[in-house]
Amino acid sequence: MTSISNKTFDEIKVGDNSCMKRTLTKFDIELFAIVSGDVNPAHVDAEYAKKSMFHDVIAHGMWTGALISTVLGTQFPGPGTIYLAQNIKFLKPVYIGDEITVSVRVVKKYVRKPILVLTCVCTNQRNKNVATGFAKVMAPTQKITCKRMVMPKVTLSSQDNKINEN
């Protein structure tokens, strides 16, 4: 996909939905720790994590939150959407290799403003909910199609040794 387009408020009905799948990698956890500064050992210290109640490193909860934002901002409603609020419950840990499906569904359309409320459900490959919540967005009122920007390539390196690339 080289372009990205939206659904406008008028095109969207209650019940409309969209979903996306993403498999968690160690690289994702490291990048998330770097961009957030969240170096909680549950996420980045394998030795600590092995002895913790989750027995291995787990994703940052807000990584799942970020995936919800990705569906809303790039798929549905897409460009022009303004994120107003999110609530999210973190129900189960997400491990490296877990395939997360993020689904959003419109449950309410405001009348006087182009505002939508959507349920957000993130499930793993065993169909267990790992996070659920509600998003509130101002939906776009104009049709937008624009170029899908190609992001730079990321390289992570420890001291002088290259260790991973996206």
Place this chain on the structure above:
Amino acid sequence: MTSISNKTFDEIKVGDNSCMKRTLTKFDIELFAIVSGDVNPAHVDAEYAKKSMFHDVIAHGMWTGALISTVLGTQFPGPGTIYLAQNIKFLKPVYIGDEITVSVRVVKKYVRKPILVLTCVCTNQRNKNVATGFAKVMAPTQKITCKRMVMPKVTLSSQDNKINEN
């Protein structure tokens, strides 16, 4: 700081608080777009963003959410904290160069379980709230001090040309 330690549930009182400052860079926005897949043009397409209602690229709302998680997971209560839920309202756009202060404060301690509710307030350098909400966490019950892991160095490169480093 080469180590990271926590406050246990028993050590924490209602009213206790912690804060952290972080200045948004273009690099942060790009990394967040890469790790989340959220290439909404409001964040990564400068040309589009100039013509948008915000007149420039803005941070992903969930970047601010991630900073809240960073305070909770690395400072207060710190290691051993389990993130149960977050709600967050995105009130104002965050621009490159904005210095965001994230403050969390305990407003409720549960009696039967080591659960805390904290208010979360993110302000910019003009002391305007950019995001506010509540976090619910299970606080650690055991004192933990562990090594602060050093994250890999990140390099972003466009095609073959290196463009930025953290």
